[in-house]
Amino acid sequence: MKYVCSFVYTNSSPSAVLLVLEPWAEEVLLAPGVRAQLVGEGGLVGSAFELEQLDDRLIVYAWPDSIASLRIL
Structure with missing residues (x-):
């Protein structure tokens, strides 16, 4: 079973917020009211995303040995 x-x-x-997915440097500009889903798979059970909120962006760090995807809802 995959974590x-x-x-x-x-x-x-x-205002629009830039969502940055690291370590791939994938960037998506989210307009006000827009929702995005992030999914990470793999790595150690119990691993989690790390978030860093700046004034104009949200930086999301995936954990080691994971594959992450971003989907606009």
Whole structure:
């Protein structure tokens, strides 16, 4: 069985937010009210995403030996 961790982020601010998925440097600009789902698979059970919130962006770090995907909802 593969380990999976996921969460949904909603841009509730009145401005666009840049979502950055590391270590792949994938970037998506989320308009106000837009939701994105991030899913990570693999690695050690209990691993999780690490989040860093800056003024104009949310940086999401996947854990070692994982594969992550980003989907706009």
